[in-house]
Amino acid sequence: MTNRRKFLQGAAVAAPAALATPAIAQSTITWRLQTYAGPALAEHVLDPAIEKFNAIAGDRMQIETYYSDQIVPTGELFQALQRGTIDAVQSDDDSMASPTEVTVFGGYFPFGSRYSLDVPVLFDRYGLDAIWKEEYAKVGVKHISAGAWDPCHFATKDPIRSLADLEGKRVFTFPTAGRFLSQFGVVPVTLPWEDIEVAVQTGELDGIAWSGITEDYTVGWADVTNYFLTNNISGAWIGHFFANMERWEELPDDLKTLFEVCCAESHYYRQYWYWGGEADLRVNGTKMELTSIPDEEWATVEAAAREFWNEIAAESETKAKVVEIFKKYNSDMEAAGRPYRYG
Numbered sequence: 001m002t003n004r005r006k007f008l009q010g011a012a013v014a015a016p017a018a019l020a021t022p023a024i025a026q027s028t029i030t031w032r033l034q035t036y037a038g039p040a041l042a043e044h045v046l047d048p049a050i051e052k053f054n055a056i057a058g059d060r061m062q063i064e065t066y067y068s069d070q071i072v073p074t075g076e077l078f079q080a081l082q083r084g085t086i087d088a089v090q091s092d093d094d095s096m097a098s099p100t101e102v103t104v105f106g107g108y109f110p111f112g113s114r115y116s117l118d119v120p121v122l123f124d125r126y127g128l129d130a131i132w133k134e135e136y137a138k139v140g141v142k143h144i145s146a147g148a149w150d151p152c153h154f155a156t157k158d159p160i161r162s163l164a165d166l167e168g169k170r171v172f173t174f175p176t177a178g179r180f181l182s183q184f185g186v187v188p189v190t191l192p193w194e195d196i197e198v199a200v201q202t203g204e205l206d207g208i209a210w211s212g213i214t215e216d217y218t219v220g221w222a223d224v225t226n227y228f229l230t231n232n233i234s235g236a237w238i239g240h241f242f243a244n245m246e247r248w249e250e251l252p253d254d255l256k257t258l259f260e261v262c263c264a265e266s267h268y269y270r271q272y273w274y275w276g277g278e279a280d281l282r283v284n285g286t287k288m289e290l291t292s293i294p295d296e297e298w299a300t301v302e303a304a305a306r307e308f309w310n311e312i313a314a315e316s317e318t319k320a321k322v323v324e325i326f327k328k329y330n331s332d333m334e335a336a337g338r339p340y341r342y343g
Contacts, residue, residue: 029061029255031087031247034077036095036239038068038193040219044273045149046090049266053258061255063088068193075190081244082140088243094174100135101318105326106238107174108152111305112326113235114333114341116271119148126325132240135318142248144260147267149237150212150274152177154229155221157206159291163301172196173209177233180308181209184301200224209233213285214277222287230282230292233301241266 035046042065050063072080077096080086089096093106105112113119123129123146136143154160156169167185171178178188186209191199199205201224208221212232216222241263248256282290313323333340 028059031063033063033088034066034071034086035090036074042067049262053262084244087247090241092239094176101316102135104176108177108234108237110180110233111302116148116236119236119238122329126329140245142243142245144241145263146240149239150214151232152234153212153232155208155216155225156227159227160229161291169206171207171209172205197224212278213281214274217281227291228288230290231298
């Protein structure tokens with residue numbers, strides 16, 4: 001396990017050099033972008049978009065990509081971005097500890113969405129995009145765009161077939177998800193992303209509630225966990241692209257547009273990569289046994305989420321506004337019926 005960790009760390013250090021342009025003009029604008037994702041995951045959730053940007057921008061601009069915790073720990077991403085230590089970030093608000101009123105909604109806001117397509121609709125048609133841009137502008141950061149990642153499921157060493165089985169389980173998860181799940185006996189644990197696989201092997205963790213099954217297979221967690229719980233606490237992770245405001249304002253308008261377009265392409269790629277991957281691995285995957293908590297029991301978790309929403313809304317006017325949008329959106333989807341909502 002020690003050798004494996006050293007190998008992964010070495011791979012992470014070497015990876016950005018492979019993506020960088022071998023020789024660039026002296027006048028070339030260069031940015032450093034750090035993602036929340038490790039190398040294996042970034043191969044899908046980030047690299048294709050940045051490679052396209054670099055190919056199109058050519059000598060005018062190049063973006064160097066760095067992976068999870070490589071320049072700074074994920075929890076310090078916002079500070080590094082604000083200071084200009086890094087120029088751009090791909091992350092959720094929650095795990096990078098943004099000091100904004102909307103941070104709690106990043107990552108997995110419990111039962112805020114049922115499907116990945118809910119996320120872009122919430123931002124582009126229900127007003128969340130304007131709120132995010134305003135909140136980040138207050139702290140000197142440019143919010144580029146939001147997109148959906150995978151749903152949030154438990155991958156565990158022991159089977160979860162009832163809420164009682166969650167009691168005392170030490171789980172790697174996001175801050176807000178951990179805050180919500182703690183009422184069911186889950187013990188949230190924060191560790192560097194690259195240490196998670198080893199922590200499960202050594203017994204420091206009992207499980208992971210950080211992703212769907214696609215990431216479990218992609219990053220190696222399916223190799224150290226035995227069970228996958230089909231019940232999920234959110235239909236999609238809400239993540240974003242951000243830029244340091246000064247660096248953003250320095251860019252020519254066409255390069256700003258190019259970056260926005262490449263970010264949008266990244267969001268689109270993830271829509272089908274995750275949607276298809278989740279289904280395929282549930283049906284054809286061989287590494288984890290699927291388990292479920294009965295619907296009537298899981299309904300108590302959904303009811304608790306609505307109370308959690310009210311708790312969040314009481315914290316500030318902006319949070320209350322965002323919660324009302326989530327309520328309105330989900331009410332509209334339920335009223336619309338199939339295929340938007342079932343049951």
